[in-house]
Amino acid sequence: MSAHNATPAHGDHHHDDHHGHDDGAPHATLKGYMTGFVLSIILTAIPFWMVMGNVFEKPSTTAMVILAFAAVQIVVHMVYFLHMDSKAEHGWNMLAFIFTVVVVVITLSGSLWVMYHMNRNMMPHMTTEQHQHKP
Numbered sequence: 001m002s003a004h005n006a007t008p009a010h011g012d013h014h015h016d017d018h019h020g021h022d023d024g025a026p027h028a029t030l031k032g033y034m035t036g037f038v039l040s041i042i043l044t045a046i047p048f049w050m051v052m053g054n055v056f057e058k059p060s061t062t063a064m065v066i067l068a069f070a071a072v073q074i075v076v077h078m079v080y081f082l083h084m085d086s087k088a089e090h091g092w093n094m095l096a097f098i099f100t101v102v103v104v105v106i107t108l109s110g111s112l113w114v115m116y117h118m119n120r121n122m123m124p125h126m127t128t129e130q131h132q133h134k135p
Helices: 030-052 058-080 090-120 128-132
Strands: none
Touching: 030 058
């Protein structure tokens, strides 16, 4: 009998299905969803309190702190609600997300840089006062 036509013996278990095997993807639990929910509420309430309580003197400082809280909240949503981590789908989801973030940062920063320099270089002789009193 050739190796091609050989059938597995009774004790050999060659199954194509993967029942019972962990594929590395995180599993949703009520505890995980509740943790994410509570963290989301906290990460929303703190910036709200900072704005309403006028915690920082400079609005730019408040804006930067709020952006930091927003970035943390994005990560919380990705981990607890979208179940994205380095193990999900062998890391391809995280790699796609990182690539997207890099493209968005390059696009936004490049656009802001171009708009700033176009404004500055196109009308260097106009000051803010002249621009406001122009008919």
